[in-house]
Amino acid sequence: MPENGRGSEAPGRSRAPESFETFARARQRRLYRTAYLLCGDPETARDLTQTTLAKLFQHWRRASAADHIEAYARTVLTRTYLAERRRRLRDLLAHSRPGSRPAPEHADRRVTLLSALAVLPPRARAMVVLRYWEDQSVESVAELLNCSESTVKSQCSRSLAKLRAQLGEAHIYTTES
Amino acid sequence: MGDNMPEDDQRNALLVRDAMERTVAELPPVHDLVPTAVTQGRRRRARARLAIAAGIVCVAGAAVVGAVGLPAGGDGGTTVRPAASGTPEPSESPTPVQEPEAYRTPVHIEPTSDEETAMADLPPAERKQREDFQQRVAVLLDELLPDAVGLIRPVDLEVRRYQGETDDGKVFPVIFSVRPSGGGSGPKPCPDEPGALKGGSCERTTLPGGIEAISYRMLSDSPETTATMVYFSYGNSDVALTVTPDTNATTSAPVTSEELLAVVGDSRFLDLVRYADKNPMQESQISIAGD
Structure with a gap:
């Protein structure tokens, strides 16, 4: 499969410690794109990306010490997405929510x-x-x-x-x- | 990626990937999410610390109670120690990141009636003024309101609308309204009759500059949930700050009257009120019903 130009990470490469802001600014677009494919809606993707970055900030010392910080971020993003979906499902089962955000409708x-x-x-x-x-x-x-x-x-x-x-x-x- | 994949899967995977590439290529650029993530992250850290501290206190308390309750001698003399916290976190220095300029991504809400017009329909300059104002308000309210209200973001439908959203998904609508008074005489005094508020409460206080403010905490949206609100007059405007319940979660506004009065008494908040009074962004009270 050809290289897709989305920016690659070097597996196994040890990294110098990076500040949260430097990392987040450099990767937020990529995380946002992945989030968009996961949830299919730009607004939800933005929220998901932001929550992911907030969690990374919260645990930055541990995250920045990880061998593959990109993989760490991807894991946080994916698990946050899945947790959010589970929560929504529970909500749907618990209450009928006529006012909740409708499923994205594509133009x-x-x-x-x-x-x-x-x-x-x-x-x-x-x-x-x-x-x-x-x-x-x-x-x-x-x-x-x-x-x-x-x-x-x-x-x-x-x-x-x-x-x-x-x-x-x-x-x-x-x-x- | 294609290792050991059946040929059919490989072909499908290529097509799907191509579609993914083209789909994300059409995404509009996203605002810088980092400043808000930093704010949220700090909040998460603070909460985690608080939870751990509370846990230690509880465990220590339980240990003390247990020790007192145990018979003397024998096994009862063994000290019960609180479990050492194995949580690998909260001892990080709280200030490693320089505070960037915050941007709060607005919540998008579509107008639901013909009377409701979105800010998006305004002339560009007017719209920009309101959006900038909302950003300043959101950042300040985020700082001044209790953490339990969650991250404050503007709502793009109206300049007066905001919402707080917590990590566990609770949403508390917030109204900050500064509108021409239309000749009113300011907030009414608290009712003398004890039953008039139906279990709610009313407080009156004087803000800096001698401004009389009144705060209510009253049932709202359901018999189990309460909203908290503050009203006062400033210059030629009537000002209201309201935090309403999360109706879906049946959770009351997590702010007391005292806390909300402290918010409106903050000089930075009053600066925003002063600006909105001089540069009205809402219709006068007569023309809008419902507040």
């Missing part, structure tokens, strides 16, 4: 990547984003999500087939083209 009525991703359960969606957007190995995704490698493989394969079915053979449309 284009055509099938889009985001609406295709939206049909996946949160963990499966996270696996797809981590594997195919963040280029993470099966092992890394399994570790991050506390599941087996075979689960990651089978879920990703099923999710890809679903996405393909949603998006159609000929074209994969983006949000609004």
Whole structure:
């Protein structure tokens, strides 16, 4: 697979300590993009990115000492997303919330990547984003999500087939083209 | 990525990745999230410290109670020690990060009726003035209101609207309104009749500069939740600051009348009121119902 130009991290490279601000300013856009693919809505993605950065700030000493600070940030982002989804699900089960934020509606009525991703359960969606957007190995995704490698493989394969079915053979449309 | 993947999966993965690339490429640039993240992070740290301190006190208290309750001699003489905190955090220096200029991402709310017009529909200069004002208000309220109200952000629908959102997802709508009084005589005094507030409370106080302010804590939105509000007059304006409950979580506004009166008595808050009084951004009281 070709290099995707999203900025790469050097695995195994030991890093000099970096200030939180330097790290956060350099990475916030990338985290935001990943968050957007996870939740499919710019506002929620912004909140998710901000919460992730706040958690990193809170534990900066530990985070900055990590071998792979990017991986640390990605883990915080993904787990925060999954926790938020669980919370929302609980809320939905507990109360009917007519006033809550509606599901994002994409301007284009055509099938889009985001609406295709939206049909996946949160963990499966996270696996797809981590594997195919963040280029993470099966092992890394399994570790991050506390599941087996075979689960990651089978879920990703099923999710890809679903996405393909949603998006159609000929074209994969983006949000609004 | 494609190691050991079936050919079909590899082809699908390529297409999905391509779609992802194109999807994120269309995202608009995002405001700098770092300043607000720093504020939120500091708050999280403070809360974590507080929780740990409270935990230690509880454990120590339990140990003392347990020790007193134990019979003397035998095993009862063994000291029960509070568990050492294994939490690998809160001893970091609180000031390693320089305070940047804060930006609070506004909460977007669509107008729900024809009478409601969004700030987005205003002429650019007017809109910018209100957005700047909201930013200043949000940052200051964030500093002055109790942490339990959460991170304060402007609401982009109206200049007077804000909301606090806590880490656990509670949302407390906040109104800060400064509008031409239309000839009113300021806030009414607290009612003499004890039952008039139906279990609520009313306080009157004098702010710096001799400004008379009145604060209510009253049932709002449900029989179990209360809102806290302060009213006063300033220059030619009627001023209101209100924190309302999170109706979905059935949680009262986590601020007392005393705390809200302290907020409005802060000189920086009064500076904002002074600015809004000189540069009115809301319609006069006569034309808007409901506040």
